[in-house]
Amino acid sequence: MNIVMFLAPFSLGLGLIAVAAFWWSLKAGQYEDPAGDAARILVEDPEDRPG
Amino acid sequence: MALIGDAVRADLGAFLKAHKEGGPTLDLLVPDVRCAGCMSKIEREVSALPDVAAARLNLTQKRLAVTFRSDAGDPGAVVAALTRLGYPATPFDPGAAREAHDREGRQLVLALAVAGFGAMNTMMFSVPIWAGLFGQELGPATRTLMMWFSGIVGAPCAIYAGLPFFRSAWRSLKARRANMDVPITVGVLLTLAISFSETILGGRDAYFDAAVSLLFLLLIGRWLEHRLRARASSAAADLLALQAPTATVLGPDDELIARPLADVQPGDRLLLRPGERVPVDSRVLSGASELDNGLLTGETVPVAVRLGSVCRAGALNLSGALRLVAMARSEDSAVAAIARLVEAGAQSRSRYVRLADKAAAIYVPVVHTVALLTFLGGWAVGLGPREALIRAVAVLIVTCPCALGLAVPAVQITASSRLFRRGVLVKSGAALERLAEVDHVIFDKTGVLTLGYPRLLNPMSSPVKMAAPLARASSHPLARTLAAEAGAGPLADDVVEFPGQGVEGTIGGRRARLGRAQFVGVDTAGAQTEIWFGFEGETKIRFRFADTLRPDVAGVVASLMARGLTVEVLSGDLAGPVAHAAEMAGIAEWRAGCTPQDKAARIDELSRAGRKVLMVGDGLNDAGALAKAHAAMAPGTALEASQNAADLVFSGERLAPVVEAIEVAESARRRALENFGFAALYNALAAPAAILGLVNPFVAAIAMSGSSLVVTLNALRTGLRR
Known part of the structure; x- marks a missing residue:
């Protein structure tokens, strides 16, 4: 039974990390331009082109 | 295009904003960007301009943010570069109001995240407890431990995620009314209190997970509603930024x-x-x-x-x-008298009671009475106060208006997304509800039945081509229409513009004039809606223009009538043109020469007779009528005051969006009523079960999320094309 005392806080910690990560992504403006982010992946960066 | 061309010449320094770090920034609205190709082309070209430090395009909002290296940066050059690339752009000021709106949205999303975390993690501890309910091995000590865990995680999350509801309930109670947030608040707080007392007393019914997941589902509805408002207001601001x-x-x-x-x-x-x-x-x-x-x-x-x-x-x-x-x-201009009409109209419209509030008015007292009777009745038949209270709380939980809270917002956001794709902007959910009730449609003539700008009546290609080089050089609206008809091509040389008369220039070595009849050398009393063209000493050609009807007017009117709506035209124009337009559109009832007050009075008269009027208008003279009408639509070319007074704004040359909006509004209303019906049925089954003590935390969790799911899926049907 003692394992519960370890696992329960551990899983809560994981959950809190997920909430913190979401909060950070919200703050960092990652949901400001979903269409643009999807399109940017298709744009070739001139510097990245293999020589 | 007029605005764009002129913007290049004028100084746009007014739109430069000092930035905290680095050079000044400029925000531009670029409505025509669609794809990744446009985006990279624009960013590359604009970044390459001298003095530009960075350019980033937001494809979702179609906005370009340009940062300059120093104060010497030239916004005009950026606009000119964009125009050269084929993307007309307009500077705009995002404004402080939208920032505040956005903050509210972020708070809601954060509350949603916390509620989601709480719901999942509380549920994790609930599962072993539920397992215990079905006779699996779970000692009382372990069960109490699990209940403590779920309480410690669930209660703080529920308090934080519930704040938006608690605040709204408090505001509504202070105004001596009960909205949907009152039973939510009472339900959540009572549930938390009872669950804690059960945990302390070593009971087996703790509803922490129910309280949090309830708030999670409700917050989804709340957030959808917020999205609808936020998107509508930013799209409306974009339309106006393009205009003036x-x-x-x-x-x-x-x-x-x-x-x-x-x-x-x-x-x-x-x-x-x-x-x-x-201006x-x-x-x-x-x-x-x-x-x-x-x-x-x-x-x-x-x-x-x-x-x-x-x-x-x-x-x-x-x-x-x-x-x-x-x-x-700008605020005081010309609109003072009309602003009063708009205000009066807005007041009458704010008395409109929304569907969800109508439902809440019935629902709140019924549910609270049932819960109270369960407690008193249970106590009276000898259950003991503790068991009776648990049953009363179970009633509050299973009947909590999850499905009701989602029923309307989910329908309205799918309906407005569907309309948005068709070029119709819905400003609020209430607008859709009012639009569904409409039984009489009033059209303005100029700009609504007609396009609102002149079109060439005799577009024969050879004369148009001949006159085009001069037309391209002129800034007169009729000449511009002519130039647009001809398309791209050469420009006349040595062009001189005579204000109020016309333009003169050299085409292929010959002098030619384009303008009024007398200016070109024709001896007739030229009307305002025609221009003449001729080479020196040759036959003159006449181009006639008229404000033509939108191409699909007759079809739209016919399909409105087929739906059983009556149609009428109210115009400030003279009787002749109004009668002609009405006849072409197939509308029998029309009035000409209406003042803004006449229009508003006509709407008053109709609404006193019990009619629900949809007003479609674009002018400042319509603003009062738009505000007074039960529902109002304006084309995207309308003036700011009219767009503000209207509930829906549609774009494009066709009038069909009016019919489409009514159709979608009606189907949204049907879906919302179905959802209410389903929620009522669900409560009719769940409440008696709770009263009889058949509901435990497991059943409550299944019933609650199940009913919300059904309601949401039904709402999504509105978005489907039939």
């Missing part, structure tokens, strides 16, 4: 300064080129021209203005450049 960006103010040395409308002060000297709209009420200092007051009064016959004439804001300058002196600020 700046006034051109003359500086002390006659230099041109572009200034946002709100910053124009009385006494400022303004330059008004042909094709521009009068604020003003008087003519020099120059002569004709003004089209169509948007203000509905009249299509231009009015001549000269030194000392008063120009009202919103009028379109047709022929010559004018110098004006501003007489009023």
Whole structure:
């Protein structure tokens, strides 16, 4: 039974990390331009082109 | 295009914003970007301009943010570069209001995240407890431990995620009303309290997970509603930014300064080129021209203005450049009388009770009475106060208006997304509800039944081609229409523009003139809606223009009538053109020469007779009627005041969006009523079960999420094309 005392806080910690990560992504403006982010992946960066 | 071309010439310094770090920034609206290719092309070209430090395009909002290296940066060059690439752009000011709105949205999303975390993690501890309910091995000590865990995680999350509801419930109670948030608040707080007391007393019914997941589901509904409002307001702001960006103010040395409308002060000297709209009420200092007051009064016959004439804001300058002196600020301009009508209308509209609030008015007292009776009745038949209270709480939980809270917002966001894709902007959910009830439609003529701008009546290609080089060089609206008809091509040489008369230039070595009849050398009393063209000493050609009906008017009117709606035209124009337009559209009932007050009075008369009127109008003279009508639509070309007074704004040349909006609004109403019906059925089954003590935390969790899921799926049907 003692394992519960370890696992329960551990899983809560994981959950809190997920909430913190979401909060950070919200703050960092990652949901400001979903269409643009999807399109940017298709744009070739001139510097990245293999020589 | 007029605005864009002029913006290049004028100084756009007014739109530069000082940034905290680095150079000043400029925000531009670029409505035509669609794909990744456009995006990379624009960013590459604009970044390559001298003095530009960075350019980033937001493809979702179609906005380009440009950062300059120093104060010497030239916004005009950016706009010119974009125009050259084929993407007309307009500077705009995002404004502080939207920032505040956005903060509310972020708080909601954060509350949603916390509720989601709470729901999942509380559920994790609930599962072993539920397992215990079905006879699996779970000692009382372990069960109590699990209940403590779920309480410690669930309660703080529920308190934080519930704050938006608690605040709203408190506000509504202070106003001595009960909205849907009151039972939510009572339910959540009572549930938390009972669950804690059960945990302490070693009972087996703890509803922490139910309280949090309830809030999670409700917050989804709340957030959807917020998204709807936020998107509508930003799209409306974009439309207006495209329409009336700046006034051109003359500086002390006659230099041109572009200034946002709100910053124009009385006494400022303004330059008004042909094709521009009068920015604020003003008087003519020099120059002569004709003004089209169509948007203000509905009249299509231009009015001549000269030194000392008063120009009202919103009028379109047709022929010559004018110098004006501003007489009023933008907010005070020309709209004072109409603003009063709008205000009166807005008041009557705010008395409208929304569907969800109607449902809440029935639901709240019923549920609370049932819960109270369960407690008292249970106690009376000998259950003991503790068991009776648990049953009362179970009633509150299973009947908590999850499904009701999602029922309407989910339907309305899918309905408005569907309309948004078809070019119709819905400003609020209430607008859709009102639109569904409409039984009488009133159209304005100019700009609604008609396109609101002149079109060439005799588009024979060879004369048009002949005149096009001169037309391209002119800024007169009719010449521009002619040039647009001809498409791209060569420009005439040695062009001289005679204000109020026409243009003269050399095409292929021969002098030619384009303009009024007398100017070109024809001896007739030329009407305002025609221009003449001719080479020196040759036959003159006449181009006639008219404001034509939207292409699908007759079909739209017919399908409105087929739906059992009655249709009417109210116009400020003269009887002749109104009768003609009404006849072409197939509308029997029309009135001409209406003042703004007449229009508003007609709507009052109809609503007193119990009719629900949809007003479709674009002019300032319609603003009062738009605000008074049960529902209102305006085309995207309408003036700011009219767009503000309207519930829905549609774009494009077709009138079909009106029918489509009514169709979608009706189907949204049907879906919402179905959802209410389902929620009522669910409560009719769940409440008796809870009263009889058949509901435990496991059943509550399944029932609650199941009913929300059904309601949401039903709402999504609105988005499907049939």
